[in-house]
Amino acid sequence: MMICDIEMPQGNGLELLRWVREHYPATGALFLTCHAEFDYAKQAMQLGSLDYLLKPVRYEELEATIDKALQDIVAEREKQKFTETLQHYYELWSMHHPLLIERFWLDLVRQSVPSDKEQIRQMMIKMQIPYDTSMSFIPIVIAVQEWHKPLSAREIKIMEYALNNAMEHTLKSKELQGQVIQLNEGILLVVLPVFSAEDQNPLPAVDACHHFILSCNQYFYCDLSCYIGEAVSVDEVRHMVEALIQMDADNVTLVNQVLQLHERAETHRMVDIRDLEHWLEWLKLGNKSELLAAIERYMETLKRDGCDARMLQEFYQVFLQMIHHTLQLKGLLANRIFSDSLSLERAQTAARSVSHLRDWACYVAETAIDHIRSAQESHTVVDRVKRFIAEHIDQDLSRDDIAEHVFLNPDYLTRIFKKETGVSVSDYLLEARFNYAKQLLVQTDEPVSVIAATIGYTNFSHFSKMFKRVSGLNPQDYRKQYQQIWSEKK
Numbered sequence: 255m256m257i258c259d260i261e262m263p264q265g266n267g268l269e270l271l272r273w274v275r276e277h278y279p280a281t282g283a284l285f286l287t288c289h290a291e292f293d294y295a296k297q298a299m300q301l302g303s304l305d306y307l308l309k310p311v312r313y314e315e316l317e318a319t320i321d322k323a324l325q326d327i328v329a330e331r332e333k334q335k336f337t338e339t340l341q342h343y344y345e346l347w348s349m350h351h352p353l354l355i356e357r358f359w360l361d362l363v364r365q366s367v368p369s370d371k372e373q374i375r376q377m378m379i380k381m382q383i384p385y386d387t388s389m390s391f392i393p394i395v396i397a398v399q400e401w402h403k404p405l406s407a408r409e410i411k412i413m414e415y416a417l418n419n420a421m422e423h424t425l426k427s428k429e430l431q432g433q434v435i436q437l438n439e440g441i442l443l444v445v446l447p448v449f450s451a452e453d454q455n456p457l458p459a460v461d462a463c464h465h466f467i468l469s470c471n472q473y474f475y476c477d478l479s480c481y482i483g484e485a486v487s488v489d490e491v492r493h494m495v496e497a498l499i500q501m502d503a504d505n506v507t508l509v510n511q512v513l514q515l516h517e518r519a520e521t522h523r524m525v526d527i528r529d530l531e532h533w534l535e536w537l538k539l540g541n542k543s544e545l546l547a548a549i550e551r552y553m554e555t556l557k558r559d560g561c562d563a564r565m566l567q568e569f570y571q572v573f574l575q576m577i578h579h580t581l582q583l584k585g586l587l588a589n590r591i592f593s594d595s596l597s598l599e600r601a602q603t604a605a606r607s608v609s610h611l612r613d614w615a616c617y618v619a620e621t622a623i624d625h626i627r628s629a630q631e632s633h634t635v636v637d638r639v640k641r642f643i644a645e646h647i648d649q650d651l652s653r654d655d656i657a658e659h660v661f662l663n664p665d666y667l668t669r670i671f672k673k674e675t676g677v678s679v680s681d682y683l684l685e686a687r688f689n690y691a692k693q694l695l696v697q698t699d700e701p702v703s704v705i706a707a708t709i710g711y712t713n714f715s716h717f718s719k720m721f722k723r724v725s726g727l728n729p730q731d732y733r734k735q736y737q738q739i740w741s742e743k744k
Contacts, residue, residue, distance in 0.1 A: 352433070354381050354382070354383070355381075355383055355384075355433050356433060356435050357381070358377065358378070358381055358383050359433060359443065359491075360435060360437070361377075362374065362488070362491060362492055363437065363443065363491065363492050363495050365492065369489045369492055369493075370489065371387045371487070371488070371489050374387055374489060375387045385447060385488065387487070387488055387489075388487075389447055389449070389487075389488065390447075390448040390454070390486060390487055391445050391446065391447055391448060391485065391486060391487075391488060391491055392445075392446040392448060392453075392454075392456070392459060392482065392483060392484070392485050392486075393443060393444070393445055393446075393483040393486075393491055393494050393495050393498060394443070394444040394445075394446065394459060394463065394480060394481065394482050394498075395441065395442070395443060395444075395480070395481045395483075395495060395498035395499055395501075395502060396417075396421065396441070396442040396443075396444065396463070396466070396478060396480050396481075397440060397441055397442075397478055397479055397480075397481070397499075397502040398414075398417070398440040398441075398476050398477075398478045399476075399477045399478055399479060399509055399606070399607065400476065400477045400509075400607075400609075400610075401413070401475060401476050402475040402476060402477070403475055410439070410440075413474060413475075413476070414436060414439070414440070415436075416474060417442060417470065417474060417476075418434050418436055418442060420466065420469060420470065420473075420474070421434045421442060421444060421466055422434050424462050424465055424466045424469070425444070425462060427465075428458055428462040428465070429458075430446060430458060430459065430462055431446065431447060431449075432444050432445055432446040432447065433445045441499070441502075443495060446459060448485050453485075454485045456482055456514060459482055460482065460512050460514075463480035463482065463512040464512055466480070467480065467510050467511075467512070471510060477509045477510050478510065479502065479505060479508060479510065479511050479512070479513065480511075480512045480513070481498040481501045481502055481513050481514075481515070482498075482512065482513070482514045482515065483495070483497065483498050483514075483515050484515055497515060498515065501513065501515065501516075503563050504562040504563050504564075505562075505563075506561060506562060506563050506565075506566050506605075506606070506607045506608050506611075507556070507557050507561065507607070507608050509607070509609075530572060530576060532548065533545055533548055533549075533576065534576055534579075534580065536548070537576065537580045537619065537623065537626075538580055538583070538584075538626075540623045540626050540627045541623075542619070542620060542623045542624075545619050545623065546616055546619060546620065549612065549615050549616055549619060550612065550616075553608050553609075553611065553612040553615075556608050557608050561608070563605060563606075566604075566605040566607075566608070566611050567605050569611065570604055570605050570611065570614075573615055573618075574618075577618055577619075577622055580622065580626070581622060581625075581626070584625075584626050585662055585663045585665075585666025585667075585670075586622075586625055586626065586661055586662060586663070586666075587658075587661060587662065587663055588622075591621060591622070591625055591661045592618065592621065625661050628660075635660055635662065635667070635670060635671075636671055636674045638659070638660050639656055639659075639660060639667070639671060639679065640682075642656060642659050642660075643656065643682070643683055643686050644686065647686055647687060647690045647709065648690075648708050648709065648710075649710065650710040651683060651710075653667075653668070653679050653680055653683075656679060656683070657679075667679060684720075684724075685724070687709040687710065688720070688721060688724045688725065690708075690709055691705055691706070691708075691709050691717075691721065691729075692732065692736075694708065695732055695733040695736075695737070696732075696733065696736045696737050702714070702717075702718075702729045702730065702733075705729070706718075706729075717729070
C-alpha cells in the first residue's frame with residue numbers, strides 16, 4: 255500500500271497516482287494532502303485512491319483509515335482469487351460439458367433414464383444440460399457399412415474417433431448445432447436441437463451428411479450411410495433412434511446414401527426355392543462355372559428389385575442347408591472344410607449386405623465344389639492320405655486325424671481307401687509305422703525303446719509283441735539279421 259503525503263502542486267500528485275495505477279495496479283493508495291478542492295479530491299478518488307485525508311490529521315484517524323484500507327486490499331485480493339478460481343473451474347466445466355451432454359444422450363438412448371419428461375427434465379437440471387423438455391430434436395444415425403482395408407480392433411477405434419471429429423467439423427462448417435456421439439461400434443449418433451421452425455428443415459442436415467460421406471470415402475477408407483429422423487420431443491428420441499438403427503439393419507443394397515425415415519418401403523419377400531433347385535444339381539455335379547454365374551445373377555436381381563436383411567438371412571439359411579446336404583451325400587464334413595466360414599459371426603457379416611452375401615456364397619460354393627471334385631477322384635485322396643501318413647509317421651496318428659486332414663467322414667474315407675488299396679486306413683498306418691521302425695533298426699544304432707517311442711509306442715513290451723507279429727522276429731533279432739546286410743550294401 256502506498257500513502258501519498260502530498261505537499262507538491264496538485265497536478266503532480268495526480269500524475270504520480272496515474273503512474274502508480276499504470277505500473278502497479280494492485281497497489282492501494284491513500285491521499286494525505288493540504289489541497290481541499292473538490293475537483294482534486296474527485297480526480298484522486300476516480301484514480302482509485304482508497305481514501306482522501308486533509309491535514310492536519312489525528313493519529314487515531316490515520317490509523318483507522320490505514321486499517322480500513324488494508325482490509326479493503328485484503329478483501330479485494332480474496333475477491334480476485336475467488337474470481338480466478340471460478341474462472342478456472344468454469345474453463346474445466348466448459349471443457350467437460352460436451353462429455354456431460356454426450357453422457358446424457360447415451361443414458362437416454364440406452365434407457366438408463368426412463369423416457370419420462372419430468373425425470374428427463376430433472377436430469378437436465380442436475381447435469382446442466384442446455385436444453386429444454388419443450389424442445390424438439392432431430393436424430394441422425396451414421397453407420398459404417400464397410401472399411402476399404404482390413405483394420406485391427408485398435409485401428410478401428412482410432413478411425414471411429416476420427417469419424418466423430420470429422421462429423422463435428424462438418425456440423426460447424428454447415429453452421430449446424432448438434433452433439434456427435436459414439437453409440438456402438440461402427441454407429442455414430444448425431445442429435446440436432448430444433449430452436450426454431452427453420453431448424454426443422456431437413457435439407458441442411460441432408461447436405462451435411464452428403465458432404466460427410468464424400469469426406470469419409472476420400473480420407474477415412476470406408477463406406478457408410480446416414481439415416482435422418484424426424485423432429486421429435488426429447489422423450490421420443492430413443493424410439494426415433496431405434497427406428498433409424500432398424501432402418502440401417504434393413505438396408506442391404508444402398509451404400510454411401512443419405513436416407514430419411516421411411517423413405518424406402520419394406521421390400522421383404524420370400525426366397526424363391528425353385529431358383530435353388532438347379533443350384534443343387536450343379537453343386538452335386540461339381541459344375542462350378544454355372545453355379546457361380548447363377549449366384550451372381552441372383553444377387554444382381556436382389557440389388558435391382560430390392561430386398562431387406564430378413565430376406566438375406568433366409569437366403570443364407572437355405573443356401574447353407576443346400577451346402578450341408580450335398581457335402582453329407584459326398585461323405586464330406588462341412589465344419590472341417592469351412593471352419594469359421596460357417597460361424598455365427600461370419601453369418602452376421604454375410605447377411606449385412608448383398609455384396610457381402612455374394613462374396614460369401616461364391617466362396618462357400620467354390621470351396622465345396624473343389625472338395626467334392628477331390629473326393630470323387632479317390633486315387634487323389636488315397637495319395638494324399640499316404641503322403642500325410644509318411645510325413646507324420648513319428649506322431650501318434652489316428653484314423654480321425656487322417657480323415658480330418660482330407661476333410662472326409664472317417665467311415666467314408668475307410669471305404670474309398672480300402673476300395674483303392676485293398677487294406678483299411680488303420681492297417682496301412684500300422685504297416686507304415688513298422689516299416690519305418692524296421693528302417694530305424696537297420697540304419698541307426700538308436701535304442702529299441704527310443705525307436706518304439708518314435709512310432710508312437712510308449713509300452714516297449716507291446717511294441718516288441720506287435721513287431722514280431724508283423725515281421726516274424728523281435729526287434730533285437732531283426733536288427734542283428736538285417737543290419738549286417740545293410741552295412742555290406744553301403
